[in-house]
Amino acid sequence: MKIAGLVFGGLKNLFVIILIGLSTLPIIWLFISSFKTNAQILDSAFSLPTSLNLQNYANAFKLAPITKFYLNSVMVAVFGTIINLTIMGMAAYVLARYTFRGKNLLLVMFTLPLLIPASALLHPLYITMSRIGLYDRLLGLELVYAGLGMTVTLYILRSYFLTIPRELEEAAALDGAGFIRTFTAVILPIARPGFATAAVLQFLLCWNEFQFAFILTTSENKRTLPIAISYFTSAFSANYGAMFAATIVIIIPSILIYFLLQEQVISGMVAGSVKG
Amino acid sequence: MNIRNARTIFAVTLVFVMLAAAVGCSPQPTAPAAVEQPQAQAPTPTEAPAPTPKEKITVQFPTYMAGTNVGKPWFDKMLAECNAKYGDEINIVVEELPSDDAYMQKMKVLLASKDVPDIIDGKNGLFDLAVKSGLAVDLMPYVNEDPEWKAALSDGAIAANSRDGKLYSASLAKDLIGYYYNKEMFDKAGIKPAQTWDEFFSNMDKLVAAGYTPISLMTGENSWTTNLVLASIVGTNGEAGNKFMNTIHPMNYSTPEMIDGLAKIQLMLQKYTTKDAIGAKYADAVNNFYNGTTAMVANGPWMIGDLTNPDKVPAGFIDKVGYSAFPGQGGTGIVTTFREGLMVLSKDKEHADAAVKVVKCFSGLDAQKANLEMLGIAPLSNKVEISDQFKKDNPLVAELFTAAAGAKWIYKIFDMIDYSNVTPVYGQDYALLAYGQMTPEEMAADLTKAAEKNK
Numbered sequence: 022m023k024i025a026g027l028v029f030g031g032l033k034n035l036f037v038i039i040l041i042g043l044s045t046l047p048i049i050w051l052f053i054s055s056f057k058t059n060a061q062i063l064d065s066a067f068s069l070p071t072s073l074n075l076q077n078y079a080n081a082f083k084l085a086p087i088t089k090f091y092l093n094s095v096m097v098a099v100f101g102t103i104i105n106l107t108i109m110g111m112a113a114y115v116l117a118r119y120t121f122r123g124k125n126l127l128l129v130m131f132t133l134p135l136l137i138p139a140s141a142l143l144h145p146l147y148i149t150m151s152r153i154g155l156y157d158r159l160l161g162l163e164l165v166y167a168g169l170g171m172t173v174t175l176y177i178l179r180s181y182f183l184t185i186p187r188e189l190e191e192a193a194a195l196d197g198a199g200f201i202r203t204f205t206a207v208i209l210p211i212a213r214p215g216f217a218t219a220a221v222l223q224f225l226l227c228w229n230e231f232q233f234a235f236i237l238t239t240s241e242n243k244r245t246l247p248i249a250i251s252y253f254t255s256a257f258s259a260n261y262g263a264m265f266a267a268t269i270v271i272i273i274p275s276i277l278i279y280f281l282l283q284e285q286v287i288s289g290m291v292a293g294s295v296k297g
Numbered sequence: 298m299n300i301r302n303a304r305t306i307f308a309v310t311l312v313f314v315m316l317a318a319a320v321g322c323s324p325q326p327t328a329p330a331a332v333e334q335p336q337a338q339a340p341t342p343t344e345a346p347a348p349t350p351k352e353k354i355t356v357q358f359p360t361y362m363a364g365t366n367v368g369k370p371w372f373d374k375m376l377a378e379c380n381a382k383y384g385d386e387i388n389i390v391v392e393e394l395p396s397d398d399a400y401m402q403k404m405k406v407l408l409a410s411k412d413v414p415d416i417i418d419g420k421n422g423l424f425d426l427a428v429k430s431g432l433a434v435d436l437m438p439y440v441n442e443d444p445e446w447k448a449a450l451s452d453g454a455i456a457a458n459s460r461d462g463k464l465y466s467a468s469l470a471k472d473l474i475g476y477y478y479n480k481e482m483f484d485k486a487g488i489k490p491a492q493t494w495d496e497f498f499s500n501m502d503k504l505v506a507a508g509y510t511p512i513s514l515m516t517g518e519n520s521w522t523t524n525l526v527l528a529s530i531v532g533t534n535g536e537a538g539n540k541f542m543n544t545i546h547p548m549n550y551s552t553p554e555m556i557d558g559l560a561k562i563q564l565m566l567q568k569y570t571t572k573d574a575i576g577a578k579y580a581d582a583v584n585n586f587y588n589g590t591t592a593m594v595a596n597g598p599w600m601i602g603d604l605t606n607p608d609k610v611p612a613g614f615i616d617k618v619g620y621s622a623f624p625g626q627g628g629t630g631i632v633t634t635f636r637e638g639l640m641v642l643s644k645d646k647e648h649a650d651a652a653v654k655v656v657k658c659f660s661g662l663d664a665q666k667a668n669l670e671m672l673g674i675a676p677l678s679n680k681v682e683i684s685d686q687f688k689k690d691n692p693l694v695a696e697l698f699t700a701a702a703g704a705k706w707i708y709k710i711f712d713m714i715d716y717s718n719v720t721p722v723y724g725q726d727y728a729l730l731a732y733g734q735m736t737p738e739e740m741a742a743d744l745t746k747a748a749e750k751n752k
Contacts, residue, residue, distance in 0.1 A: 059608050059609055060587065060608065060610070084364055085364060085395075144410060151410075151412060235394075235399055236403055239392045251364070252364030255363075255366040257366075259579075259580045263365075
């Protein structure tokens with residue numbers, strides 16, 4: 022029994038170590054490779070750098086307008102997340118708490134975007150954005166991203182709202198709170214972990230998305246960070262060292278955001294799994 | 298609070314969020330990415346009032362020559378010269394679309410929506426799409442009006458970019474492509490560039506015996522270096538093979554010459570190339586040549602710049618490198634193409650006229666000369682003077698021109714003759730070919746099947 026326990030414990034630890042390795046090794050490899058020259062990367066992908074070559078980081082900023090793209094990405098990610106959470110937060114609350122005709126149909130319609138491949142949306146979205154004057158505008162990207170993340174946010178928040186006891190709203194009502202006050206003063210503070218989870222996922226979507234950012238913008242002033250990566254490879258030339266350096270610079274905010282909000286995210290994820 | 302109030306607050310909240318986002322991301326009038334127009338000088342009080350300047354025509358010009366693209370310095374130079382020449386009348390708005398794939402993807406979306414820029418590059422199937430969509434402007438009347446430009450483009454380039462008597466694109470340069478070889482390795486193996494394919498294979502055996510991997514091949518991306526060798530085997534295999542490699546959009550790949558070529562490539566993939574060739578990208582293939590792993594790599598003159606780049610090759614590496622035409626039946630062969638160049642897609646004559654002026658800047662004699670001097674790319678016109686000093690300073694380019702002058706066979710590349718949906722088939726099938734899971738006949742049939750989808 023003791024041996025079986027030890028073996029089980031060992032296997033469990035091994036499994037955890039493998040998972041940690043799978044998650045962190047690519048980032049560690051990327052970080053180490055960002056100090057290697059192009060030739061060193063191509064000659065031996067897993068060798069250590071012979072020196073601390075910081076030139077790649079300088080080249081990354083020289084080859085692509087990363088600073089400008091960084092600011093744009095921050096704007097798009099922040100506002101794309103705010104718009105998404107504001108609208109879907111209210112929608113999710115209503116869908117979690119109220120019964121009305123067509124509710125199920127509405128839920129199905131909110132789910133449908135998950136079934137449409139992003140590439141199929143490119144052409145219609147390009148035409149729509151051009152016609153309404155939002156082509157090559159950060160606001161256009163923010164609205165598109167807010168829409169793309171709609172379903173995920175709705176289901177996370179709706180699941181979270183369902184775990185909140187109705188008694189709290191009833192008590193608020195007895196104290197004279199109306200619909201808006203109940204939502205803002207009672208529900209929102211309790212649902213913070215749910216919002217944090219949805220915010221992190223939405224932020225990452227806005228931060229990492231390439232295809233729409235590329236198609237829906239035309240000027241350097243409106244481009245976001247994922248596009249910067251494509252500055253480092255072309256048909257007959259590639260600068261992998263600079264590309265890896267740029268990637269490291271680009272992924273820092275995503276890691277930071279997740280690191281800062283990880284506890285809220287985990288509790289938000291778990292809360293949705295057990296209906297109160 | 299009643300429902301009506303709730304709705305009002307809801308609506309106000311939404312408006313506030315939208316406004317905040319709009320203000321936060323306020324659209325500034327975008328300065329054209331790469332264009333800086335000289336400021337007009339203010340007239341002094343004693344000067345007569347200047348005539349009202351004519352409104353500039355804006356020409357949209359997306360380009361993939363950005364970031365690390367080898368053509369970027371040339372593009373920037375030409376753009377600056379064009380702005381200096383036409384800055385008063387044309388506002389060239391350049392959109393940088395780094396990476397060729399991303400460029401293709403965006404142009405396809407724009408073509409499908411018929412909301413196109415004034416100038417595009419017709420590479421990798423965009424030429425056909427633009428012509429098919431009916432958006433491409435016929436450049437023939439413009440060329441006929443300007444004999445100097447017509448001469449600069451050359452008859453060969455005009456013929457290659459014309460369909461049914463209409464010229465749809467202006468080539469930027471002539472691609473002459475042979476293969477680079479490591480002279481040190483060749484000397485140690487006791488060989489010289491081969492004159493026939495039998496000799497080429499015998500050379501590869503000798504290189505293997507001397508401890509070298511003979512040739513850099515790749516099956517990733519568009520199988521570039523591998524397909525150059527295949528094109529050369531087919532294109533130098535008698536009149537029939539050469540005719541095939543000069544046919545735009547072949548439908549039947551199951552020809553004796555293609556099957557023979559694929560059999561030779563199969564042997565190369567199995568015996569004479571690096572282990573990483575299956576799935577390798579362009580960067581891997583050329584790096585195997587740069588770091589002395591392989592003795593040969595097929596590629597164009599744009600690679601010459603890399604041969605002195607300390608980040609890519611050891612010091613003095615360029616002195617070890619020679620350039621040769623491919624072997625062939627009864628004489629050597631060299632890839633010679635007038636690739637699709639710039640196309641004008643403007644919707645009205647005013648913009649088309651302006652766009653043509655810009656295209657002239659990028660395809661005229663000066664542009665061709667700059668392309669030669671900066672990238673070693675052969676000019677379209679023989680009116681571009683290539684000085685002895687230039688040849689002395691650029692011995693590899695000189696070797697290329699000598700090889701081209703002595704070649705018996707000239708032929709195109711697969712990227713240019715194939716339908717665009719055929720290109721990915723090479724990469725998929727080369728892997729099967731290399732592992733013996735597919736025969737050359739089966740691969741030829743696969744290519745035919747892909748081409749027939751365009752019927």
